[in-house]
Amino acid sequence: MSSAPPQTSELGIDIIKVDRIRRTLERFGSRFSARVLTPSEHRYVRDRPETLAGRWAAKEAASKVLGLGVRGIGWREIEVERLPTGQPAIRLHGRAAARAEQLGMERIAVSISHEADYAVAIAFGIRTAGGRFLFPPDIEERLDERERRILARLERLRAMSAAADGAGPTGAASGDTAIPDAATHAEGSRA
Template sequence: MDDEQPLLFTPLVRQPGVEIPDWLFGPAGKAGLPGGLHPTQGVNIAVGIDIIEVDRVRKVFEKHGERFLKRVFTEQEVLQCRNKPARLAGRFAAKEAISKALGTGLHGVKWREMEVVQLRSGRPTVRLHGTAMLRAQQLGLSAFDVSIADLAQLSIAIAVGLQADIAPSARQTNQQAEEES
C-alpha cells in the first residue's frame, strides 16, 4: 500500500480539454503534488458555501442603507427581502457561496451579477448576469442550485453548479437542433 501513489481529484470544474492553471497548486505548481491528477469525467459539480453573522449585515445596512442595498442586491432581491437583516444576510451568504462555486471568490464578479430570487414556492433560485454568467459558461456549468438557512444570529448558504459532460455526438445533435429551430 505504501508504494501506491495517492489519487488526487481535479479541484476545479472546467471545460473538457482545458488544462488547470499551474498557479492554482501553489509555488511548485503541479510538480509539487504528491500524485497525478485524476481527470474529471461524466457529471462534475462546483460547490461553494458561506456563513455570515446576521448582526454584521444589520450593522452595515443601518450604517449605509440604500447605498449598501444598491451595491450588493438587485431590485428584485431587495423587494423580496423587505429590509429584513436575516433575509439580506442569507442572500449575501448565497452570493458568496456562488462566487466560490464559480472559482473566483468575489474577485472578478460583481455582487449584482449573482441574483438570488425566490420562486412562488419560496425556493431560492439563481440568475447569473454579466461576468458571472460568462464564468459559468467558461466552466461549462449548465445549472446552479442554492440553499439558504437563516437563524437569529447566523445565515448559511450552499451553492452547487452542475457540469454535465455531454458526449460529442450528443453535443452535435443539440447544436443541429438549435440551428434548425
Template sequence: MDEDQSLLFTPLVSQPDMPMPDWLFGPGGVAGLPASLHPTGGVNVAVGVDIIEVARIRRVYEHHGERFLKRVFTDLEIAQSRGKMSRLAGRFAVKEAICKALGTGMRGVGWREMEVVHLRSGRPSVRLHGNAKKRAEYLGLNAFDVSMADLAQFSIAIAVGVQVAPPTNSPVEPLSTTTQTGILDE
C-alpha cells in the same frame, strides 16, 4: 495504481481537456502536489458554502443604508427580503457561496451579477448575469442549485453548480483580478 498511493481530485476550475492553472496549487504549482491529480469526468459539480452573522449585515446597512443595498442586491432581492436583515444576510451568503463554486472568490464577479430570487413555492433560485454567467459558461456549469437557512444570528448558504454537458468552446476573456472584498470590513 497502488492502494496506498493517495489520490488528489482536481477541482472544477477549468474546461475539460484544458491545462489546470498552475497558480491554483500554490508556489510549487502542480509539480509541488503530494499526489497525482485525478482529472474530472462524467458529471462534475462545483460546491460553495458560506455563513455570515446577521449583525454584520445590519451594521453595514446602518452605516451605508441604501448605498449598500443598491451595490449588493437587485431591486427584486430587496423586495423579496421585505426589510428582514436575516433574509438579506441569506442572500449575501448565497452570493459568496456562488463565488466559491465558480472558483473566483469576489474577483471579477459583481454582487449584482448573482441574483437570488424566490420562486412561487418559496424555494430560492439564482440568475447569473455578466461575468458570473460567463464564468459558469466557461466551466460548463449547466445548472445551479442554492439553499439557505436563516436564524436570528446567522445565515448559511450552499451553492452547487452542475456540469452535465461539455462546456462551450467559445473563447472567454479571463476575469479581472479586481476584488470586491471589504464590503463588510468597514
C-alpha cells in the same frame, strides 16, 4: 446509442453573522443594499437584515461554485430569485453568466438557512463535460497580442473537437442564464 456526458460538481458554502449585515445597513442604509442587490432582490429583502444576510451568503456560495469568490464579478451579477414555492434560485448575469458558460456549468442549486445570529447558504453546481479551461473572467484583458492569438487558436481547436464529437458547446449563449431547477432548490434542505 449515446450515453450522458460525464458530470462533475462544485460546492460553495458561506456563513455570515446577521449582526454584521445589520450594522452595515445602519451605517450605510439603502446605499449598501443597492450595491449588493438587484432591484427585484431589493423589493423582496426591503432592508431586513436576516433576509439580506441570507442573500449575501447565497451570492458568496454561488461565487465560490464559479471558482471566483467575489473577485472579477459584481454582486448584482449573481441574483437570488424566489420561486413561487418560496425556494431560492440562482440567476446569473454578465461576467458570472459568462463564467458559468466557460465552466460548462449546467445549473447551480442553492439552499439558505437562518439560525438565530447566523445565515448560511450552500450552493451546488453541476458541470457537464465540455467546459473550458478555468481561465479568470478577465484573462483577455491581461494578455499580450501573442497570447491572445494562442488563446483564440485554443478556442477554435476546442470548437472543432466538440463539433467532431457531436457535442456542441454547453452553457448559456446569451450572457444571462436562469438556473432555477425547482426539484433541486429547497430552502433549508435538499431532497
